[in-house]
Structures are given as C-alpha cells and as structure tokens.
Amino acid sequence: xxxxxxxxxxxxxxxxxxxxxxxxxxxxxxxxxxxxxxxxxxxxxxxxxxxxxxxxxxxxxxxxxxxxxxxxxxxxxxxxxxxxxxxxxxxxxxxxxxxxxxxxxxxxxxxxxxxxxxxxxxxxxxxxxxxxxxxxxxxxxxxxxxxxxxxxxxxxxxxxxxxxxxxxxxxxxxxxxxxxxxxxxxxxxxxxxxxxxxxxxxxxxxxxxxxxxxxxxxxxxxxxxxxxxxxxxxxxxxxxxxxxxxxxxxxxxxxxxxxxxxxxxxxxxxxxxxxxxxxxxxxxxxxxxxxxxxxxxxxxxxxxxxxxxxxxxxxxxxx
Amino acid sequence: xxxxxxxxxxxxxxxxxxxxxxxxxxxxxxxxxxxxxxxxxxxxxxxxxxxxxxxxxxxxxxxxxxxxxxxxxxxxxxxxxxxxxxxxxxxxxxxxxxxxxxxxxxxxxxxxxxxxxxxxxxxxxxxxxxxxxxxxxxxxxxxxxxxxxxxxxxxxxxxxxxxxxxxxxxxxxxxxxxxxxxxxxxxxxxxxxxxxxxxxxxxxxxxxxxxxxxxxxxxxxxxxxxxxxxxxxxxxxxxxxxxxxxxxxxxxxxxxxxxxxxxxxxxxxxxxxxxxxxxxxxxxxxxxxxxxxxxxxxxxxxxxxxxxxxxxxxxxxxx
Amino acid sequence: xxxxxxxxxxxxxxxxxxxxxxxxxxxxxxxxxxxxxxxxxxxxxxxxxxxxxxxxxxxxxxxxxxxxxxxxxxxxxxxxxxxxxxxxxxxxxxxxxxxxxxxxxxxxxxxxxxxxxxxxxxxxxxxxxxxxxxxxxxxxxxxxxxxxxxxxxxxxxxxxxxxxxxxxxxxxxxxxxxxxxxxxxxxxxxxxxxxxxxxxxxxxxxxxxxxxxxxxxxxxxxxxxxxxxxxxxxxxxxxxxxxxxxxxxxxxxxxxxxxxxxxxxxxxxxxxxxxxxxxxxxxxxxxxxxxxxxxxxxxxxxxxxxxxxxxxxxxxxxx
Numbered sequence: 001x002x003x004x005x006x007x008x009x010x011x012x013x014x015x016x017x018x019x020x021x022x023x024x025x026x027x028x029x030x031x032x033x034x035x036x037x038x039x040x041x042x043x044x045x046x047x048x049x050x051x052x053x054x055x056x057x058x059x060x061x062x063x064x065x066x067x068x069x070x071x072x073x074x075x076x077x078x079x080x081x082x083x084x085x086x087x088x089x090x091x092x093x094x095x096x097x098x099x100x101x102x103x104x105x106x107x108x109x110x111x112x113x114x115x116x117x118x119x120x121x122x123x124x125x126x127x128x129x130x131x132x133x134x135x136x137x138x139x140x141x142x143x144x145x146x147x148x149x150x151x152x153x154x155x156x157x158x159x160x161x162x163x164x165x166x167x168x169x170x171x172x173x174x175x176x177x178x179x180x181x182x183x184x185x186x187x188x189x190x191x192x193x194x195x196x197x198x199x200x201x202x203x204x205x206x207x208x209x210x211x212x213x214x215x216x217x218x219x220x221x222x223x224x225x226x227x228x229x230x231x232x233x234x235x236x237x238x239x240x241x242x243x244x245x246x247x248x249x250x251x252x253x254x255x256x257x258x259x260x261x262x263x264x265x266x267x268x269x270x271x272x273x274x275x276x277x278x279x280x281x282x283x284x285x286x287x288x289x290x291x292x293x294x295x296x297x298x299x300x301x302x303x304x305x306x307x308x309x310x311x312x313x314x315x316x317x318x319x
Numbered sequence: 320x321x322x323x324x325x326x327x328x329x330x331x332x333x334x335x336x337x338x339x340x341x342x343x344x345x346x347x348x349x350x351x352x353x354x355x356x357x358x359x360x361x362x363x364x365x366x367x368x369x370x371x372x373x374x375x376x377x378x379x380x381x382x383x384x385x386x387x388x389x390x391x392x393x394x395x396x397x398x399x400x401x402x403x404x405x406x407x408x409x410x411x412x413x414x415x416x417x418x419x420x421x422x423x424x425x426x427x428x429x430x431x432x433x434x435x436x437x438x439x440x441x442x443x444x445x446x447x448x449x450x451x452x453x454x455x456x457x458x459x460x461x462x463x464x465x466x467x468x469x470x471x472x473x474x475x476x477x478x479x480x481x482x483x484x485x486x487x488x489x490x491x492x493x494x495x496x497x498x499x500x501x502x503x504x505x506x507x508x509x510x511x512x513x514x515x516x517x518x519x520x521x522x523x524x525x526x527x528x529x530x531x532x533x534x535x536x537x538x539x540x541x542x543x544x545x546x547x548x549x550x551x552x553x554x555x556x557x558x559x560x561x562x563x564x565x566x567x568x569x570x571x572x573x574x575x576x577x578x579x580x581x582x583x584x585x586x587x588x589x590x591x592x593x594x595x596x597x598x599x600x601x602x603x604x605x606x607x608x609x610x611x612x613x614x615x616x617x618x619x620x621x622x623x624x625x626x627x628x629x630x631x632x633x634x635x636x637x638x
Numbered sequence: 639x640x641x642x643x644x645x646x647x648x649x650x651x652x653x654x655x656x657x658x659x660x661x662x663x664x665x666x667x668x669x670x671x672x673x674x675x676x677x678x679x680x681x682x683x684x685x686x687x688x689x690x691x692x693x694x695x696x697x698x699x700x701x702x703x704x705x706x707x708x709x710x711x712x713x714x715x716x717x718x719x720x721x722x723x724x725x726x727x728x729x730x731x732x733x734x735x736x737x738x739x740x741x742x743x744x745x746x747x748x749x750x751x752x753x754x755x756x757x758x759x760x761x762x763x764x765x766x767x768x769x770x771x772x773x774x775x776x777x778x779x780x781x782x783x784x785x786x787x788x789x790x791x792x793x794x795x796x797x798x799x800x801x802x803x804x805x806x807x808x809x810x811x812x813x814x815x816x817x818x819x820x821x822x823x824x825x826x827x828x829x830x831x832x833x834x835x836x837x838x839x840x841x842x843x844x845x846x847x848x849x850x851x852x853x854x855x856x857x858x859x860x861x862x863x864x865x866x867x868x869x870x871x872x873x874x875x876x877x878x879x880x881x882x883x884x885x886x887x888x889x890x891x892x893x894x895x896x897x898x899x900x901x902x903x904x905x906x907x908x909x910x911x912x913x914x915x916x917x918x919x920x921x922x923x924x925x926x927x928x929x930x931x932x933x934x935x936x937x938x939x940x941x942x943x944x945x946x947x948x949x950x951x952x953x954x955x956x957x
C-alpha cells in the first residue's frame with residue numbers, strides 16, 4: 001500500500017498511519033459506527049463483520065493495553081488474530097532478516113497487519129512495503145498512535161455531545177507525549193476550542209505542535225499553575241511526567257505539583273471530565289477514581305476498543 | 320466484585336477465588352454439568368455457551384498446563400481469549416503501573432479475568448478491585464487453585480461413583496502443596512473419609528490443615544512408611560518432594576523412599592487410583608503409567624478441562 | 639501414535655513426521671485439496687472443516703514464519719489453537735518435567751499437536767509418546783520440515799503444471815539445509831528431474847543426499863559456478879550461506895559469489911522461477927523481488943499456508 005493517503009470518506013483497504021489522513025467528515029463517519037460496536041460488545045452479540053479474516057498483531061515492543069484492545073476488537077467482530085510478539089527475538093529477524101521481508105511475509109498470511117514498533121516512521125515504512133494488505137499503526141515510537149487519539153476524541157464527543165467550544169487543559173509532561181500532541185492536533189479541526197498547557201517548563205509544549213496550533217488559529221496558553229485554569233476546564237487531560245527526561249531531584253519536586261487529587265476535584269466544574277492515557281504513576285491519586293468525572297479507568301478504555309472495532313469494520317469488513 | 324461470597328447455588332457472575340465458597344450442593348451443581356462438557360469436547364461439538372464473550376487470561380507466572388487447560392476450556396464452549404503472559408515485563412507495569420490499574424484496565428476489555436499470580440491472596444485482591452467482571456483464581460502462590468482441586472474431586476467421584484467412605488493416602492511433600500491442602504479440605508465435606516498422610520517429617524502435614532481436619536472430625540493419621548497403609552488405600556495422591564525446601568543430601572535420601580513403582584502397584588487394591596498434580600520428577604516411575612489405576616496423565620488432565628468448562632459455563636454462560 | 643507409517647492414501651489421524659511417509663499418490667491427494675483451500679483463504683469463506691477442534695502449537699524454538707503459517711491455516715478452516723511458546727522456560731519443564739510427560743499433557747487437551755523442536759528426531763519421539771492425537775512435525779532441527787518441502791513442491795507444480803522433466807538448480811549452502819535435502823528427496827520421486835548443486839565446496843551437497851539421489855537414478859551435477867547452468871534452469875532454489883559454519887573471511891568471499899541479482903535474471907529463462915525458504919540475508923538482492931519469476935515473497939509463503947490447510951483438513955477434518 002504505497003502512498004498513504006487521505007481517507008476521503010472511504011476507509012476500505014486504507015492504511016491507517018496518521019491522523020493527518022482524517023478530515024472532520026471521516027471522523028464523523030467513523031464515530032457513527034461506534035454505538036453499533038458498543039452494542040456488539042456489551043450484549044456479547046456474535047458478529048460476522050470480519051468473518052474469515054485473519055489479522056496479524058505484529059508487536060515489536062510490548063504494550064499489553066493496546067495489544068489487548070486490538071485483540072478484543074478483532075475478535076468481537078468475528079475476526080481472528082495471529083499474534084506475533086517481539087519478532088526481533090524470533091529466529092528470522094535474529095538471523096538478519098530485514099524489516100521489509102518480515103512485513104512481506106506477514107502480509108502473505110493475512111488480511112491486515114496491526115503494527116506496534118518503537119521507531120518513529122516505521123508504520124509509514126511498513127505501509128510503503130506492504131502491497132496487498134492495509135497496515136494499521138498501533139503506535140510508532142514518539143510518532144503517532146492514531147486509534148488512541150480518535151478514541152479520546154470520541155470520549156469527549158460522547159460526554160459533551162459536541163466537539164466545538166470546549167476548554168481543554170493539558171497537564172503534566174507535554175514535550176514527549178504523542179497522546180497530547182495527537183489529541184491537540186485532532187481538536188484543532190473544530191471551532192471554538194481553547195487549549196491550556198500546564199507543565200513544568202522543562203517538558204513544556206512541543207514547538208512543532210505550538211506552531212501547528214497557532215497556524216490553525218487555536219487559542220492556546222502555556223502556564224505552570226493549574227489553579228489559574230482548572231475552574232474553567234471542560235476537559236483535564238493528564239499525562240505522566242516521565243522520569244527519564246529530567247534529573248531525579250527535579251522529578252521529585254515536579255511530581256507533587258502536577259498532581260490531581262480530591263482538592264482538584266473540588267475546583268472543577270460538575271460537568272467536566274478527567275482523562276489520562278494510562279499508565280499513571282501517582283499523577284492522579286486513587287481517591288479520584290470513584291468520581292464520575294474520572295473517565296480514564298473505564299470509559300476511555302472501552303471507547304478505545306469500540307473505536308478500533310469501528311475502524312476495523314470500515315477498513316476490512318464485508319460491506 | 321468486592322466481598323467474595325458463597326456460591327449458594329448461584330454461580331452467575333461470581334468471583335471464584337477459594338474452595339471456601341463451595342458447599343456440597345454447589346459442587347453437586349457444578350459436577351452435574353461436566354458430562355455435557357465432556358461430550359462437547361470429545362465429539363468436537365461447536366458450542367455457543369460463551370459466544371461473543373472475551374475472557375482475559377492474565378498470567379503473572381508461566382504455567383503451561385493451567386494456561387492450556389483454561390484456554391482450551393474457553394474455546395471449546397465458544398468463547399474467545401485475550402492472552403496476556405508476564406504483564407510485569409510489559410511496559411505499563413514496568414513503568415510503575417499498580418496491580419489495581421492493571422486489573423481495572425483488563426476488566427474494561429473483557430467479560431471475565433482468569434488470574435494466575437505468584438502472590439498468595441492476589442486473586443482475592445483482584446476480586447476486590449474488579450467492579451464489573453468476575454475473577455477466576457488460576458493459582459495464587461501457595462494460596463488456592465480451586466479449579467484444580469475441584470477437578471481432582473471430580474476424578475474421584477467419577478471413578479468411585481461416590482465421595483464418601485474413602486481412604487485417601489497422601490504421599491510425598493505435604494507442607495508446601497496447595498494441591499494437597501485443597502483436596503483434603505474439599506474431601507472433608509463428605510462423611511466417612513479417612514486420610515493418611517505419608518511424608519518425610521521435614522515436610523509433613525501443614526498445621527493449619529491438621530487443625531481444620533480435626534475440627535471437621537475427619538479421621539487422619541500421619542506416618543512415614545507407605546507400606547503401613549498402601550493395601551487399604553482407595554486413592555493414592557502423590558506429590559513431588561520439592562528440592563528447594565530441604566538440604567541436597569536429605570532430598571536424595573527422601574526421593575527414593577517416597578516413590579511409586581511397579582512394586583507399589585502390586586500392593587494396591589484393584590479398584591484404587593493413583594493421582595498426581597504433575598509435573599512429576601521421578602516420584603512415580605514411568606513403568607506405572609500404563610496401569611489402569613494411573614489416572615494422572617490423561618483422566619485427571621481431561622477432567623481439569625471439563626470442570627473448567629462447566630464452571631465457566633455456570634459463571635459466564637448464557638442461560 | 640506409535641510406529642509412524644506410510645500415508646498409503648489415508649491421512650486421517652496419521653502423524654506427519656517425515657517425507658518418507660508420502661508416495662507420489664499421497665502427494666497427488668494432498669495437492670488436489672489445495673485449490674479449495676486457496677479459495678477459502680482468498681475469499682475469506684468461513685469454514686467448518688476443523689469446527690470444534692483444538693490444535694496445540696507447541697514451539698520449543700521461535701519460528702515466527704512457521705508459527706504464523708500454521709496458526710493461520712488452522713483458523714482459516716475453523717479450528718482453534720492453543721499456543722505454547724518456549725515451554726522449556728515454563729515452570730513444569732523448568733521443574734524437571736520430561737518431554738514424555740509434556741507431550742502426554744498436551745495431547746490430553748487437544749485434537750492434534752504441531753511440534754517445533756530444535757532436536758532432530760524429536761517429532762518421531764513425540765509421535766511414539768502420543769497415544770491419542772496426531773503429531774505434525776513443524777521442523778525438528780536439521781531433521782525434517784515436511785510441510786515446507788511439500789509447499790515448495792506445490793509451488794513448482796502450480797507454476798509448471800508438471801513435476802517431471804525439470805532442471806532444478808540449488809544455489810548456496812547445501813550441507814546444513816533441511817530445505818534443500820527435503821525438496822531434493824521429494825523431486826526424486828518424479829521422472830526426468832535433473833539437479834545441479836552450486837555451492838562453495840566447504841558447504842556442498844550432503845553425502846547422504848548424494849547417495850540417495852544416485853540410488854534413485856537422478857541426474858545430478860555438483861559445481862561452483864552458477865553461470866555454467868543458469869541459462870538452462872527451470873527452478874533456481876537459493877539458500878542462505880550460514881555464517882556459523884565457516885571462517886569469517888571465507889564467508890565474506892563466498893557471500894558475494896553465490897548471489898542472485900538483476901544480472902542473474904538476464905541469464906534466466908523467461909518461464910523459470912526463483913525460490914528461497916527465507917529468511918534471506920543478502921543472497922537475493924531486493925532488486926530481484928519485483929520480477930515475476932521471484933516467487934519467494936508471496937507465492938511460496940501463501941502456498942505454505944494452503945498446503946498446511948489441506949494437510950490439516952485431511953488429517954483432522956470432518957469427512
């Protein structure tokens with residue numbers, strides 16, 4: 001599937017590599033399929049949408065969450081999986097097989113390949129190699145993870161019944177997070193979105209994203225104190241501050257500051273939501289979990305599976 | 320599913336953590352489903368009992384036998400699995416995710432979680448965390464492994480057409496074996512059971528179990544020589560003497576002594592059976608395998624799968 | 639299934655261990671099923687040939703290609719898999735369980751075992767142990783890998799519409815390749831086959847194979863220069879020269895010499911084909927891949943899956 005291109009209203013057989021492929025209309029089509037998928041999952045309705053289809057899960061790095069979600073999504077709509085974990089430890093790759101040959105081999109078996117790979121750009125590379133089956137990006141390093149961002153967008157849509165005129169506050173690590181970048185880019189498609197970025201200055205907003213958002217005329221502000229914006233937030237999107245990008249002492253100082261607890265909840269609007277891509281390591285305390293605004297442990301995860309079901313149905317399903 | 324409780328005649332949606340949940344009546348209900356399950360397996364009858372259901376196998380330690388048995392059981396009755404091996408080596412847990420969050424994440428995908436974990440009490444902990452789906456304990460350290468004990472009990476029932484008035488001889492390591500402890504506790508539910516415990520004194524009967532059995536008025540005796548009881552045994556339940564709990568020289572001396580061979584067979588009743596939870600390491604010689612009283616290599620294993628099928632059907636199946 | 643024996647026109651329930659079991663007639667029966675299987679795969683037709691059957695994939699060494707191919711084949715015809723990778727790292731084997739017991743345990747769960755094992759002869763050993771289910775050899779060290787050789791033979795048949803009167807040139811490493819040995823032995827069943835073996839003398843034709851072919855009156859020649867035979871070749875079967883069997887400097891010298899590139903293509907007949915068991919490491923340049931004579935990246939791999947589907951249908955399928 002050389003030349004990854006715009007969805008343009010037609011998902012059938014397309015590689016799904018980047019959010020750049022999606023227009024507002026494509027997202028509308030995708031989301032329109034989600035309620036049907038939730039029904040299939042919640043009512044355990046046997047589905048034949050992917051009957052007879054084999055989907056390879058080719059995971060070069062472990063990600064139990066994304067792996068489990070795709071594996072569930074495929075099986076819920078009647079498809080079957082061939083699961084290859086850590087092929088780089090498998091004999092063929094160890095013997096010196098190229099990435100090109102590995103992709104060609106697995107496309108010979110299957111109807112689609114879900115690829116997880118630590119290197120940015122590898123999903124596009126795989127799509128350029130594969131000639132017969134679509135590649136679906138399940139995360140390529142700090143590159144993209146389009147189904148996760150789409151699932152998060154769906155969660156927002158579901159909660160607010162709209163995607164415009166929302167104030168989104170991003171809290172925590174911003175520089176190294178594809179989740180933040182992807183969701184921000186997606187939301188920039190809609191009018192009246194305001195974004196506030198609250199982070200330690202050392203791991204603040206990625207300059208590319210800043211330029212992109214400014215170009216799209218999104219109202220953005222960058223700050224260091226959550227209290228300045230929390231009372232006005234519709235969505236609080238929290239990210240884990242990554243130890244590996246800062247000195248130990250700075251990390252300890254920061255960790256406590258960019259944290260969501262019961263006190264944060266008191267300041268938030270009644271109809272707001274708190275999102276997190278997970279895993280979390282202390283940046284949202286467990287005391288917050290039982291609040292109805294906390295959607296990260298169930299709604300967000302389930303929507304991830306439903307959105308993946310909808311996407312796979314559109315790309316691979318029988319019409 | 321907080322507060323694991325008694326089955327009380329109703330399996331639907333229940334966590335299965337401990338044998339303490341089962342009454343004699345519950346066991347009767349469970350066992351009544353087993354012949355149907357054997358039919359499904361032996362005749363390769365496609366079944367829809369778990370149609371549309373996704374069961375997560377979450378195994379924090381490898382156990383190819385239990386894993387294979389549950390995986391087979393789920394698929395035989397039409398369910399599908401999402402298999403997560405060694406999640407503690409997966410990124411999310413490595414990044415510091417708590418056990419709480421991992422359980423919450425996987426319950427969001429699935430209709431049930433089969434948990435294998437090296438820490439005693441972890442299955443109960445998972446059941447306290449999970450709010451929406453049942454947890455089934457597939458072994459938690461030296462804690463419990465309820466489906467294995469139930470399968471062993473079923474094997475006894477099937478062979479003797481009764482569960483009362485039996486003489487059970489436990490041979491080998493007793494102190495560190497959940498299998499021994501669990502089966503002994505289960506059998507204590509029935510009248511007229513006599514138990515003889517034959518073991519090296521260093522790894523003799525667990526004091527908690529001794530108290531439990533005495534309280535339940537079970538006739539027990541503890542001894543060191545199998546010859547004193549072997550001629551009267553209905554069931555000879557053998558356990559591997561674990562190297563790791565004793566000095567090397569003692570182990571070598573003991574290994575030879577608590578061994579079942581053709582000579583043992585000569586002393587046993589014609590209608591008795593020899594059980595072993597496997598793996599074995601020399602404590603039953605291969606020459607014994609072809610004797611009809613040896614049920615460990617086939618009957619016991621197959622009953623394990625059938626009993627798991629029956630349990631899953633009762634807990635998760637469509638009525 | 640003690641005593642592996644000839645297929646003799648009846649595949650049902652047979653162990654598939656070695657090509658020696660197959661007569662020309664058996665191969666004809668097997669190949670007659672393949673087009674039906676290709677249809678099932680390409681049209682994603684749900685099939686019930688293995689409905690209700692559980693097949694264990696027991697892989698003692700990783701082989702993502704063979705694993706993926708068998709896993710796909712089973713699922714395409716309606717069977718289900720229980721996948722056990724690296725059981726020697728699993729607790730039971732680590733605890734000292736014998737190969738005998740492991741096979742006995744997995745046959746108790748399943749309707750067949752697909753075995754991959756690094757030790758030559760282990761598939762036969764497993765077949766001698768298993769009493770109730772067939773064993774299918776998915777590669778045992780430098781022993782056999784019958785389904786791969788049969789798939790390669792099918793590719794030849796499909797391309798030339800015949801299996802006699804062909805000139806097959808084997809290029810590269812010959813001494814340590816079960817692929818070469820197996821294909822050569824299979825082709826020796828047919829009349830008018832000529833074989834040329836082009837290799838570095840250090841890793842030339844296996845003496846056992848040489849005797850076998852001579853006994854079967856196959857016309858063979860051994861040489862070191864591909865140019866002497868390339869213009870007459872119908873089939874060019876390329877093998878990776880294995881670094882591990884020669885000194886580093888010799889390897890570098892040889893690698894360049896036994897290589898297929900666009901220049902080789904110019905010399906080859908229009909209606910010839912180039913085969914490779916994969917993985918390759920530079921012995922066929924990527925520039926060759928797009929030539930229609932290059933069948934290694936797609937046709938050969940797909941035929942591998944179709945031939946496995948046909949074999950499993952004959953051995954395990956409902957009549």
